[in-house]
Amino acid sequence: MSNRLPVDRIVADDGSEGWKVSPGGLVTALEPVMRSSDGAWVGWAGQPDLELDPFDYDGMRLVPVQLSKRDVEQYYEGFSNDTIWPLYHDVIAPPTYHRVWWDRYVAVNRRFADAVLDIVEADGTVWVQDYQLQLVPQMLREARPDLTIGFFNHIPFPPYGIFAQLPWRKEILEGLLGADVIGFQRQSDASGFARAVRHILGHVTTPTIEVPVADDDAAATGRSKKGRTVRRVLAKAFPISIDAEQYAEMARRPDIQARAKQIRQELGNPTTIMLGVDRLDYTKGIRHRIKAFGELIADGALEVGEVTLVQVASPSRERVETYRQLRDEIELSVGRLNGDHGTMEHAPINYLHHGYPREEMVALYLAADVMLVTALRDGMNLVAKEYVASRNDERGVLVLSEFAGAADELKQALLINPHDIVGLKRAIVHAAGMEPREQQRRMRALRKRVLEHDVARWSSSFLTALAATRHPEQVPAVL
Ligand code: G6P
Numbered sequence: 001m002s003n004r005l006p007v008d009r010i011v012a013d014d015g016s017e018g019w020k021v022s023p024g025g026l027v028t029a030l031e032p033v034m035r036s037s038d039g040a041w042v043g044w045a046g047q048p049d050l051e052l053d054p055f056d057y058d059g060m061r062l063v064p065v066q067l068s069k070r071d072v073e074q075y076y077e078g079f080s081n082d083t084i085w086p087l088y089h090d091v092i093a094p095p096t097y098h099r100v101w102w103d104r105y106v107a108v109n110r111r112f113a114d115a116v117l118d119i120v121e122a123d124g125t126v127w128v129q130d131y132q133l134q135l136v137p138q139m140l141r142e143a144r145p146d147l148t149i150g151f152f153n154h155i156p157f158p159p160y161g162i163f164a165q166l167p168w169r170k171e172i173l174e175g176l177l178g179a180d181v182i183g184f185q186r187q188s189d190a191s192g193f194a195r196a197v198r199h200i201l202g203h204v205t206t207p208t209i210e211v212p213v214a215d216d217d218a219a220a221t222g223r224s225k226k227g228r229t230v231r232r233v234l235a236k237a238f239p240i241s242i243d244a245e246q247y248a249e250m251a252r253r254p255d256i257q258a259r260a261k262q263i264r265q266e267l268g269n270p271t272t273i274m275l276g277v278d279r280l281d282y283t284k285g286i287r288h289r290i291k292a293f294g295e296l297i298a299d300g301a302l303e304v305g306e307v308t309l310v311q312v313a314s315p316s317r318e319r320v321e322t323y324r325q326l327r328d329e330i331e332l333s334v335g336r337l338n339g340d341h342g343t344m345e346h347a348p349i350n351y352l353h354h355g356y357p358r359e360e361m362v363a364l365y366l367a368a369d370v371m372l373v374t375a376l377r378d379g380m381n382l383v384a385k386e387y388v389a390s391r392n393d394e395r396g397v398l399v400l401s402e403f404a405g406a407a408d409e410l411k412q413a414l415l416i417n418p419h420d421i422v423g424l425k426r427a428i429v430h431a432a433g434m435e436p437r438e439q440q441r442r443m444r445a446l447r448k449r450v451l452e453h454d455v456a457r458w459s460s461s462f463l464t465a466l467a468a469t470r471h472p473e474q475v476p477a478v479l
């Protein structure tokens with residue numbers, strides 16, 4: 001279960017209704033996993049007050065949960081995206097704490113839990129996804145101790161000093177600890193969580209977290225050193241990935257390769273195409289990227305017409321004030337840069353405020369000589385992995401922020417600190433001038449990593465660890 005289903009309900013201008021792929025990395029990662037499983041996906045269809053029955057879509061069983069307009073405002077835009085999201089992303093934007101938002105978060109988490117309880121079989125497995133649903137594991141555990149419950153956090157988990165701000169920190173930790181396995185993107189996220197559990201709840205956290213339970217609790221899994229009955233919870237990093245072969249395959253299609261050439265032509269055949277692809281979010285470092293690129297143009301280190309930056313910024317959370325402000329700021333700086341340095345033929349930045357189908361994205365990846373991922377904080381950043389998986393030709397340069405989870409794995413990228421504008425500019429110039437041989441050496445190593453560690457491997461390693469916590473006898477001893 002996740003807040004969003006893999007598709008959003010849309011109503012076209014002519015009144016006709018249909019479905020559109022939902023935004024974000026969670027859906028990109030989980031869709032292939034759910035297509036090859038016989039489970040159901042419980043989530044919201046992206047519009048308020050929609051009453052929908054469970055249905056089948058593209059090989060998946062989807063079970064919609066209804067959210068009212070008020071739920072969307074207080075649970076989704078409010079507590080999820082204006083409290084937890086900024087808090088968990090290094091407080092880049094200030095989190096807002098509202099008690100009514102919290103109350104609504106509790107109520108909506110309860111509704112999601114109930115939707116699962118209606119359909120899950122005895123001894124079933126439930127895998128809860130992401131920060132919008134952190135209370136669900138405990139709610140499920142209390143109602144049904146027979147269930148095996150996993151939780152995966154797609155976004156960062158903050159350091160203790162930041163997490164401690166949250167007025168409901170204890171409730172959130174207890175909610176998560178209802179799970180048998182809690183997965184994080186990076187080792188540092190898992191350590192941050194364990195530290196918060198130690199400080200706030202006082203539980204033993206190594207090697208597993210020991211949650212004290214009653215002696216007759218059906219979910220008990222062991223005894224602590226002091227002889228207390230406990231449930232053992234595993235909190236560990238499971239870095240998420242993509243269906244890498246699907247991207248490599250799309251990149252081999254002649255129509256997509258032709259489209260890549262066409263894009264290059266339409267951009268006026270520049271020597272170097274740079275690309276940024278992000279949800280329009282303040283965590284993505286889009287402003288830092290534009291600043292560095294703009295300075296390079298102004299300095300004359302990059303020349304308009306020779307170099308073009310294509311920035312795809314897909315619309316996101318547009319009713320949340322911080323996101324509105326960010327859009328204004330970015331559009332102001334793009335307009336200024338293009339106004340100051342554009343010519344009749346060329347604009348330095350080609351800014352696109354749309355989402356695009358996957359095929360078009362792969363064509364863009366193939367057209368891009370340099371991919372810029374400059375996130376200030378990011379759970380993983382799957383765009384970086386999509387770019388790498390698409391480059392069968394072993395060309396192209398990935399510039400990657402060390403603050404994205406992907407940096408733990410993609411070490412042959414040009415790793416940068418986006419706050420260091422001088423360092424970022426240096427990396428962009430290095431990328432633009434990189435010899436094909438160095439591009440190939442780096443890209444080959446990056447591709448090996450992404451193709452070997454794909455999303456199927458991620459889900460099976462998580463689910464194997466999950467099965468092992470409840471039924472160790474059924475799992476091979478390799479874990
Ligand atoms: C990130 C989150 C997802 C979320 C997605 C899109 O990837 O981890 O949980 O669904 O962003 O954001 P949205 O608010 O549009 O669902």
